[in-house]
Amino acid sequence: MNIRKDVTPPIRTIIADDHPLVLLAMENLMSGFPNIEIVGKATDSSELFAEAQRVKCELVVMDLYMPGGVHGDGVEMVRQFKERHPDVVVVVLTMETSADAVQKVIALGVGAVVSKRDRIDLIHVAIITALARECYVGPAIRALLADATLSRRVDYVRQVLSRRELEVLTHYATGRGVTEIAQRLGRSVKTISAQKCTAMRKLSLQSDADLFRFAVEHGLVADDQPITAVRTGVRG
Numbered sequence: 001m002n003i004r005k006d007v008t009p010p011i012r013t014i015i016a017d018d019h020p021l022v023l024l025a026m027e028n029l030m031s032g033f034p035n036i037e038i039v040g041k042a043t044d045s046s047e048l049f050a051e052a053q054r055v056k057c058e059l060v061v062m063d064l065y066m067p068g069g070v071h072g073d074g075v076e077m078v079r080q081f082k083e084r085h086p087d088v089v090v091v092v093l094t095m096e097t098s099a100d101a102v103q104k105v106i107a108l109g110v111g112a113v114v115s116k117r118d119r120i121d122l123i124h125v126a127i128i129t130a131l132a133r134e135c136y137v138g139p140a141i142r143a144l145l146a147d148a149t150l151s152r153r154v155d156y157v158r159q160v161l162s163r164r165e166l167e168v169l170t171h172y173a174t175g176r177g178v179t180e181i182a183q184r185l186g187r188s189v190k191t192i193s194a195q196k197c198t199a200m201r202k203l204s205l206q207s208d209a210d211l212f213r214f215a216v217e218h219g220l221v222a223d224d225q226p227i228t229a230v231r232t233g234v235r236g
Helices: 020-030 045-054 074-084 099-107 122-131 139-160 163-173 178-185 189-202 208-217
Strands: 011-016 036-042 059-063 089-094 112-115
Touching: 011 020, 011 045, 020 036, 020 059, 036 045, 045 059, 045 074, 059 074, 059 122, 074 089, 074 099, 089 099, 089 122, 099 112, 099 139, 112 122, 112 139, 163 178, 163 189, 163 208, 178 189
Parallel strands: 011 036, 011 059, 059 089, 089 112
Antiparallel strands: none
8 A cells, every 4th residue: 555645846936146156056955955856046136037937936935135127135125025925935135244135034024034144054054044934134134233222322422412411321220330430530429429320311211220331232332331330328
């Protein structure tokens, strides 16, 4: 008696990159992934859209920037592709260093964004995660987004506080007392205390613990600064 075994069909995949050698490397790498079948290749947006129209596919692994195609490249290319093929999982490989551009790509609903600076084996991790309908963001991209967020937070603090208020807040968040700060900056204790209180009021901080947490989250002090260094309950 023959026992029928259910065989999961391979994930039909199109790969796209404007550099032929990179495209070849992608093909060689992904051909070794289990349950992945390369059914099409493209070097620009024109070829990518044509291949997606020619063959049915479940996955596209594409470079973000492939100039020369009629559908453009970058965010606009991804947007058009997602509109035409909403059910196809898109994994984006890129050398992009603009956090804004990467955020726009992620917002389009892609399955993954991986930097070409990341380890090559993470492409497989990205594909598996994306096929599970979860968004994967590679470590280099996560670091890029985190740095951009931190930079915006620092800019916000600099806009809200005066230079002297920021200076006092930063010193206090590192664990120095008002008297020590006054000695270091050559101001009176009363002035330092007033500047600290004004800074906390502007930032809606209610306690010294709030101040320390805010300072870490906004990049004013290192996140390995021990919380015990911050004086709690003292508003002087």
